[in-house]
Amino acid sequence: MVNEIFPVVEVRGASIAFPGVKALDGVDFRLLPGEVHTLMGENGAGKSTLIKALTGVYQIDSGSIAVFGEERRFANTGAAQDAGISTVYQEVNLCTNLSIGENVMLGQEIRSVFGINWRATHARAREALQEMGLGHLDTRAPLDSISIALQQLVAISRAMVRKSKVLILDEPTSSLDAAEVDVLFGVIRRLRDRGVAILFVSHFLDQVYAISDRITVLRNGGFVGEYLTRELDRTELISKMIGKDLGALRALGSNRQIDERDRTATPVYSAEGLARTGALAPTDLDIHRGEVVGFAGLLGSGRTELARLIVGADKPDAGTVRLAGTTATIASPVAGLAHRIAYSTENRREDGIVGDLSIRENIMLAVQAQRGWLRRVPAREVDRLVTMYMERFSVRPNDPDRPIRLLSGGNQQKVLLGRWLATDPELLLLDEPTRGIDVGAKADIQETVAELAEGGMSVVFISSELEEVVRLSERIVVMKDHRKIGEVAGGPDVTAERIVSIIAADSDERAETLVADPRVIDGEGEHA
Structure with a gap:
């Protein structure tokens, strides 16, 4: 007792x-x-x-x-x-x-x-x-x-x-x-x-x-x-x-319009039964051109694990991946870059920036990796890309030779975003891009995500802040306990409370939600 x-x-x-x-x-x-x-x-x-x-x-x-x-x-x-x-x-x-x-x-x-x-x-x-x-x-x-x-x-x-x-x-x-x-x-x-x-x-x-x-x-x-x-x-x-x-939570509605995208078009990225033992249950996922797809879930839900499988940072045990309709194997982040898929990690300090390198060197790392280390990027192109992204994101201080470790968290995140955009990706995965940064830098990054999608880039947006996911996403993939449990089509009626209710529900309650609201797409048990 x-x-x-x-x-x-x-x-x-x-x-x-x-x-x-x-x-x-x-x-x-x-x-x-x-x-x-x-x-x-x-x-x-x-x-x-x-x-x-x-x-x-x-x-x-x-x-x-x-x-x-x-x-x-x-x-x-x-x-x-x-x-x-x-x-x-x-x-x-x-x-x-x-x-x-x-x-x-x-x-x-x-x-x-x-x-x-x-x-x-x-x-x-x-x-x-x-x-x-x-x-x-x-x-x-x-x-x-x-x-x-x-x-x-x-x-x-x-x-x-x-x-x-x-x-x-x-x-x-x-x-x-x-x-x-x-x-x-x-x-x-x-x-x-x-x-x-x-x-x-x-x-x-x-x-x-x-x-x-x-x-x-x-x-x-x-x-x-x-x-x-x-x-x-x-x-x-x-x-x-x-x-x-x-x-x-009820007041946090989506700023985006109702998703009326043509779902019959060939996705930029498509996965069927993508899985990794101990990390992710078999998952289906389609991402279309110019779409912002949010991954929502609590810590340990499988959000990051799914992103790492998409980009090739981890190898799946099962599943089929198609890029623009063609079957593909993405065995590493370098292979992901070759297929124009870029991933900005959630762990900015340990897996993102290289602290002792300059802003210039950090921006150019991925582009140089794309080309191979024996084919150096010409100095003129380096200057052009570095200047473009430092100006675009108002990186401060405006000194490309300054060690990145001396920058604020928000400016470090802007440099990382510039690094991945410099590779000209078709699909960009952003894992916690606004964590630990000030309000101004957060607003800049959110605005950039919307602009990238409007320009035709596909974006996966992962954040622990549900209001961010709801505000930015056309479609929200809901994760729980290392599996996809559903999808929610975006729109002004979608709130963070609605996402929380799906996460909190048990399987029977989710089944009732599916009957009551057909815009919630079931994601559990698809490959039982």
């Missing part, structure tokens, strides 16, 4: 600042014994920072963390483990060169005067696995002989050997199929019923509602609220995560 009086862990007013950003800003959080408590929030909400504060990776700048009522300061992860807090991450931190039993008992081996007693150690490992419902596993078998799902459970067994009272599960289901998730959830419920306090982090909305007793929402490093899962409507949860109340 949930104990409302004595939290196992209680965080009060926790703040952590890094240069230029406040990762946590006065966050409160409590974790009660015998419950599954889910931490929710979009990218940059502060979830990972809070977990790292609880596990001794980061020190809080202000506020307090109490464990069983005693205020604690964890100097490192070992100190957190000694306090009874264990973490199992998305990427399982186990030793694949050791046996299952050795991993379960790592650091807790049973010793005698002659060293480690391996027989007793494996016997204790079997007991721990049996407690998790994993008694069928051979403790002496190599760890890499079992699936990732079972390795997750081995990692949880190791935490229980340590007598952990708090178990943090950070995106534990991201690589699991439905059957494996059911097994994991059975173990989680068994631990919860034994009184273990479980902090669960996931972007799978259906899973959150299936396993959680309580939800805490963070946004932009701040505390939004704590809610009993049974009392928090899914649509309301999403509105709290993105920072828009339901009334504001």
Whole structure:
């Protein structure tokens, strides 16, 4: 039974600042014994920072963390483990060169005067696995002989050997199929019923509602609220995560006209059954000339995964791609450029700009890659392209030889946009192009997207800000849990609330939506 009086862990007013950003800003959080408590929030909400504060990776700048009522300061992860807090991450931190039993008992081996007693150690490992419902596993078998799902459970067994009272599960289901998730959830419920306090982090909305007793929402490093899962409507949860109340979401209608495009024309890009194991379920997609297609969904919905498959950054396991009606294989971003497909990544600093290179060099990188590094772009053409795009986007300061790392985020984004437009693409994919930039730069980029489409370029626009997607898109592809669940034709009657309602609905509710509104196109189960 949930104990409302004595939290196992209680965080009060926790703040952590890094240069230029406040990762946590006065966050409160409590974790009660015998419950599954889910931490929710979009990218940059502060979830990972809070977990790292609880596990001794980061020190809080202000506020307090109490464990069983005693205020604690964890100097490192070992100190957190000694306090009874264990973490199992998305990427399982186990030793694949050791046996299952050795991993379960790592650091807790049973010793005698002659060293480690391996027989007793494996016997204790079997007991721990049996407690998790994993008694069928051979403790002496190599760890890499079992699936990732079972390795997750081995990692949880190791935490229980340590007598952990708090178990943090950070995106534990991201690589699991439905059957494996059911097994994991059975173990989680068994631990919860034994009184273990479980902090669960996931972007799978259906899973959150299936396993959680309580939800805490963070946004932009701040505390939004704590809610009993049974009392928090899914649509309301999403509105709290993105920072828009339901009334504001209703008001965010599309500025574009009703989509009357001729859908019988041959698409610029067409995919059928495009899929990648663990990243994207089989997906159909058509993109027409001069069309802005928005990809909408929460963090982890599959938006970026679909974009990376389109451009060739990742290789699909299945599916057929056609460009202007002709079957094509796009095996790399360079191949994508050869087919006039350009992709601006969501991770501007790590995968976009090259910080120590100049504005000029950053703009010309893709054009030079197109031509090959042995065929240098003539200096006159370099000057023409660099001048054109710096002027077009009002890049400041107006110094092409300035290192790009010294520019603001908005100006860096403008340089990246210039880089891809310099390749003269037919299809441009923009992944979070307005994240972390000021209002003026954001408006400039949104205006540019509309102008590009009017000029005949096809644009895929991905943004966590639903109002942007709604405002700019003629058609919106709605993503959830690594699959396309529907499409919505754009128009003045489309609102962000409507998109949220589709994401929040379960399968039966979406079926009712399809009957009530034929302009919502089903996208789920097309390749079951």
